[in-house]
Amino acid sequence: MENVEGVDDVDDVIRSNAPGSFPYSVLRERHPALIQRVRDAFPYDPERQRALDALLRESTDPAGVMEPLPADAQDREQWEEWGSGEHVGGSWFDAPFLWAESYFYRRLLDAVGYFDATGPWHGIDPFRPFKQAELRSPEAQAELTALDRLAQEPPETQARALLHGSLWGNRADLGFQLTANATDTPITPLLADDSERLWSLLSPGAGNTVHVVADNAGRELVPDLLLIDHFLRHAHAEQVVLHVKPHPYYVSDATPTDVIDALRHLKQAPGEAGKAGERLWQATSTGQLQLLAHPFSCAPLPYAAMPDDLKKSFEKATLTILKGDLNYRRLVGDQLRPPATPFPICTSYFPTSVAALRTLKSDVIVGLDKQTEDTLNDSEPESWRTKGTHAVIQVRGEPR
Ligand SMILES: O=P(O)(O)OC[C@@]1(O)O[C@H](CO)[C@@H](O)[C@@H]1O
Numbered sequence: 001m002e003n004v005e006g007v008d009d010v011d012d013v014i015r016s017n018a019p020g021s022f023p024y025s026v027l028r029e030r031h032p033a034l035i036q037r038v039r040d041a042f043p044y045d046p047e048r049q050r051a052l053d054a055l056l057r058e059s060t061d062p063a064g065v066m067e068p069l070p071a072d073a074q075d076r077e078q079w080e081e082w083g084s085g086e087h088v089g090g091s092w093f094d095a096p097f098l099w100a101e102s103y104f105y106r107r108l109l110d111a112v113g114y115f116d117a118t119g120p121w122h123g124i125d126p127f128r129p130f131k132q133a134e135l136r137s138p139e140a141q142a143e144l145t146a147l148d149r150l151a152q153e154p155p156e157t158q159a160r161a162l163l164h165g166s167l168w169g170n171r172a173d174l175g176f177q178l179t180a181n182a183t184d185t186p187i188t189p190l191l192a193d194d195s196e197r198l199w200s201l202l203s204p205g206a207g208n209t210v211h212v213v214a215d216n217a218g219r220e221l222v223p224d225l226l227l228i229d230h231f232l233r234h235a236h237a238e239q240v241v242l243h244v245k246p247h248p249y250y251v252s253d254a255t256p257t258d259v260i261d262a263l264r265h266l267k268q269a270p271g272e273a274g275k276a277g278e279r280l281w282q283a284t285s286t287g288q289l290q291l292l293a294h295p296f297s298c299a300p301l302p303y304a305a306m307p308d309d310l311k312k313s314f315e316k317a318t319l320t321i322l323k324g325d326l327n328y329r330r331l332v333g334d335q336l337r338p339p340a341t342p343f344p345i346c347t348s349y350f351p352t353s354v355a356a357l358r359t360l361k362s363d364v365i366v367g368l369d370k371q372t373e374d375t376l377n378d379s380e381p382e383s384w385r386t387k388g389t390h391a392v393i394q395v396r397g398e399p400r
Pocket residue numbers: 026030101170173175176215216250323324325326327329361362
């Protein structure tokens with residue numbers, strides 16, 4: 001894999017093998033809780049139940065060994081390219097955290113028969129009930145109603161509110177909520193805020209193309225779509241490409257089906273939300289808003305290893321906006337670097353100007369000033385990196 005020049009000299013890749021660490025807790029607590037939720041949501045047949053039992057045993061025991069994908073899995077070769085030869089047969093806990101987690105989601109889909117083309121569970125998203133419930137929650141409804149008030153404000157106030165809505169919408173992450181309840185905790189001032197730079201890269205009428213790499217469906221995707229609507233409506237972008245996952249992933253990550261659900265939901269809403277829904281529906285049918293579900297979106301690797309075709313697609317963008325924690329880990333590398341490492345250095349390989357809208361839900365962080373880091377280490381030594389109450393807007397790029 002390509003190294004990020006100047007910052008990848010040491011092997012500081014995060015693994016899950018330290019008891020008490022955040023990644024260890026994901027494998028030991030979050031994944032079993034998730035398997036239980038999926039079991040409770042569907043009447044899986046005995047074969048599927050046995051497969052889930054086997055995955056549970058294999059992936060949560062620190063002595064367990066990663067089993068391969070079935071010999072006839074359509075993406076087996078793809079996973080070989082992504083490194084299965086190196087990690088399968090070894091410990092889940094010793095593999096890079098990013099690799100092990102991504103493989104867990106791939107294997108979970110296998111266990112529930114998602115890829116079994118002749119089976120009854122083919123194509124049934126095991127996370128869909130949770131995503132749908134969230135989209136219809138009273139909180140999500142209240143957020144839509146708030147748009148009617150926001151529409152009375154000047155465009156700059158609307159822009160700021162929609163950007164922050166998209167950013168903090170990232171707390172609505174169903175995997176995270178299995179072991180934390182961040183939506184109940186107050187939000188805090190941003191730890192880094194390059195939002196002025198972000199807007200400076202999107203001058204109205206400049207014919208910009210914006211790529212948005214989505215994260216979660218439901219309560220995160222709706223504000224993402226509203227921000228996209230604002231970009232298009234106020235000519236910050238002429239075209240938007242929305243990257244989503246080709247199949248269910250990290251519980252609530254958005255797939256094309258989830259985008260359609262969200263668009264339909266918006267379109268049926270009363271008031272300003274409904275108007276935005278109509279505009280977005282229309283933008284999708286004219287190609288102004290395009291969906292892209294590239295296989296690399298579910299790869300267990302950082303974006304520094306992206307394939308050429310994806311790189312070419314990003315190259316057309318004026319700005320790429322990556323949402324959420326996992327995309328952040330993949331953007332800057334899932335490594336423990338000094339938090340003061342500059343964001344522009346970690347993202348220098350990325351083919352376009354790039355922005356991260358991220359709430360902090362894992363150990364990785366770069367681009368903080370030393371004083372901010374020291375204050376957080378003093379005030380919240382155990383939890384500031386992972387509890388989802390802090391956020392950053394970090395941007396690399398100069399206006400054209
Ligand atoms: O990418 P998202 O939805 O913001 O967050 C994903 C997440 O909940 O899952 C991973 C741990 O399982 C972490 O990266 C993060 O805590």
